[in-house]
Amino acid sequence: MITTNPFDDDKLREECGIFGIWGAETASAMVALGLHALQHRGQEAAGIVSWDGRAFHAHRAMGHVAGNFDRDDVIRGLPGNVACGHVRYSTTGETALRNVQPLFAELSSGGFAVAHNGNLSNAMKLRRELVRRGAIFQSTSDTETIIHLVATSTYRTLLDRFIDALKRVEGAYSLICMTPEGMIACRDPLGIRPLVMGRIGDAYIFASETVALDVVGATFLRQVEPGEIVIVSEQGIKSHRPFAPVSPRPCIFEHVYFSRPDSIVDGSxxxxxxxxxxxxxxxxxxxxxxxxxxxxxxxxxxxxxxxxxxxxxxxxxxxxxxxxxxxxxxxxxxxxxxxxxxxxxxxxxxxxxxxxxxxxxxxxxxxxxxxxxxxxxxxxxxxxxxxxxxxxxxxxxxxxxxxxxxxxxxxxxxxxxxxxxxxxxxxxxxxxxxxxxxxxxxxxxxxxxxxxxxxCFTGDYPTHLTDQDEVAPADQLSLLAERVVA
Missing domain, CATH: 3.40.50.2020 (Rossmann fold)
Structure with a gap:
């Protein structure tokens, strides 16, 4: 019988780590290096999506970054100067390749890839609403809810549709998204999950932790602020703050256990x-x-x-x-x-x-x-x-x-x-x-x-917990059944 190491069973685990780069040659190779530095945040699966100016390319695999993304043929299959990646340890959704991120979909505005660190506490409710309206989900990940909300928004521009989607979700999210128009990075208004911004040459990088910037030789610029949306494109960098300001509540356990000791979190x-x-x-x-x-x-x-x-x-x-x-x-x-x-x-x-x-x-x-x-x-x-x-x-x-x-x-x-x-x-x-x-x-x-x-210490949750508080008992059992422990 194969079973998990008993010393790994009894730890809280961060769901994932994300890394994205815009404007670098061999962007996918840089993302692979960054994901190596973030491997502690998710050891179940890894994925990278790249954009070469004409098409999106993707490779996803179960297991660690090493062995999956340290091969020349894999990196050559991810061309372009824009790429984002994800290492996963699931909290919702089954352990399967279809849930490995970044997720990708073709929208009316073009390709849309998203890598997500966090968990949406109303994803089940939103999913039921979307399915009733005809949405067809390809994964059991809460991240796919964001894609469907963007796709079905009635706003005209992609940015407005993206903001409209985020205003409908609750919980924690740090996101790196790729579109033909540019790269989008954002954090939820409370800043529960971390996200930092760096630069190497003319390229801009977003990552869950500063240690990933160190590994690729990038300079730390600043953290993406809670509730901020940063867009990097051919026109430069723009920052948007579409949410009403609230007092940030970043996760205190990043300091206790999740982050690597050589990272800087919230300036410390x-x-x-x-x-x-x-x-x-x-x-x-x-x-x-x-x-x-x-x-x-x-x-x-x-x-x-x-x-x-x-x-x-x-x-x-x-x-x-x-x-x-x-x-x-x-x-x-x-x-x-x-x-x-x-x-x-x-x-x-x-x-x-x-x-x-x-x-x-x-x-x-x-x-x-x-x-x-x-x-x-x-x-x-x-x-x-x-x-x-x-x-x-x-x-x-x-x-x-x-x-x-x-x-x-x-x-x-x-x-x-x-x-x-x-x-x-x-x-x-x-x-x-x-x-x-x-x-x-x-x-x-x-x-x-x-x-x-x-x-986790006090029971003082900073957002609504819709899926926990409002769903039917049968759905509660389904939710618990989907919580995966590797």
């Missing part, structure tokens, strides 16, 4: 923020111990911050293998148990007889924590005190992050003390919501007007 170094979260965690939840040990790799920056603040030595008490695929064969219980050590293994000589502060970024179902705590016990750790560099995850995300339903979130079902007993820790503590905000440079979460989307 992700690595620096994670170290400050660790320091805040040490101030809020001190403990007498001999070593600070991270769960690699995501727990490393916070563990460094905790060690520096507490004065407890930092050590790599768990060693991670970087050569383990997402799946492996587990034909029986004994091999299944041994398979846990394929990705992480305890550094026994270091841990034996020691009191350990174990740092991880989050607890979702708790299954990973149980296995790691037992691993440290088996290695001879005298005490294990688990410290988490985010508040308890008590609520599901509906904005483009794969999250179990609330009934499967450990923190939604147990108190912290109960969680500690279940996991097998001598003590368990989380950074507070206010502490997380302090690490981000905010004094605290402003009453009534939080600066970030922190709904």
């Amino acid at each position: 170094s992700v690595y620096g923020v994670r170290k400050r979260i660790g320091a805040q965690l040490a101030m809020e939840n001190p403990v007498e111990a001999d070593l600070v040990v991270p769960v690699p790799d995501s727990g490393v920056p916070a563990a460094i911050g905790y060690a520096q603040q507490s004065g407890i030595p930092f050590e790599l008490g768990i060693i991670r293998s970087h050569y383990v695929g997402r799946t492996f064969i587990q034909p029986g219980d004994q091999v299944r148990h041994l398979g846990v050590k394929l990705k992480h293994n305890a550094n026994k000589e270091l841990l034996d007889g020691k009191r350990i502060v174990l740092i991880d970024d989050s607890i979702v179902r708790g299954t990973t924590s149980v296995k790691i705590l037992q691993m440290l016990r088996d290695a001879g750790a005298a005490e294990v005190h688990l410290r988490i560099a985010s508040p308890p995850t008590r609520h599901s995300c509906f904005y483009g992050v794969d999250t179990p339903e609330r009934a499967k979130l450990l923190a939604a079902q147990m108190t912290v003390a109960e969680m500690a007993t279940y996991i097998g820790a001598d003590s368990l503590a989380f950074v507070s919501v206010d502490g997380l905000y302090r690490a981000l440079g905010e004094d605290m979460r402003e009453e009534g007007t939080p600066q970030y989307c922190d709904a």
Whole structure:
């Protein structure tokens, strides 16, 4: 039987990463490089669409960018100086090639390709309306809803039809779209999902994270602002702001886990923020111990911050293998148990007889924590005190992050003390919501007007959740059935 690595099962996952470039020779090759840098945002599938001034060309594949887009024949089949790409980890829609983005359709105005990071929280309602009006969907992805809304809009220009479509959707979206008229990049009015803009020579680039700009040698210009639509064409760059201004609510988990540590998000170094979260965690939840040990790799920056603040030595008490695929064969219980050590293994000589502060970024179902705590016990750790560099995850995300339903979130079902007993820790503590905000440079979460989307911690969702609140029970079951966990 083939099953997912147990250490990958128990993490929140970003839905995808997007990258687009306008005005560069071998644009598709640049997009492939950019997608390599964004691979952590989606490892299920990848796709690239290019435009050569006469026609659109597309290649989509299941799996990683490497092996699919590092071949000369694939890149030669994607000619043109305009291209956009997408790496996917699905939150809605089945795991199938038809859902791999960028999606493409021929509209009355010409070809239209779209790459989407996020999730539309009213996509099911809109889809039903569109189907009743005669729309024929080719995928189960919420992104296709945007294409149909653009196609059926009664406005005259493509830009007005695009704006009309966006005004009908709710939820989170960062989009890169390609048309014969130019490239369009935009973010939802709350800016929940990230999108940045860069330049290399005369070419303009849009990407989910700044690290993708670094990899291709581009200069970071600025982030695409919440609610902004940027159009790059032969006539230059134009910015449109068609939405009423609202207070932005970017996803706070980009700083905690999703983004690469070498990215800059909302003007802050992700690595620096994670170290400050660790320091805040040490101030809020001190403990007498001999070593600070991270769960690699995501727990490393916070563990460094905790060690520096507490004065407890930092050590790599768990060693991670970087050569383990997402799946492996587990034909029986004994091999299944041994398979846990394929990705992480305890550094026994270091841990034996020691009191350990174990740092991880989050607890979702708790299954990973149980296995790691037992691993440290088996290695001879005298005490294990688990410290988490985010508040308890008590609520599901509906904005483009794969999250179990609330009934499967450990923190939604147990108190912290109960969680500690279940996991097998001598003590368990989380950074507070206010502490997380302090690490981000905010004094605290402003009453009534939080600066970030922190709904997974607080349940304070910044948009309507139409598909969750209004659909019939049968549709609710269908929605849950379509939520894919790789």
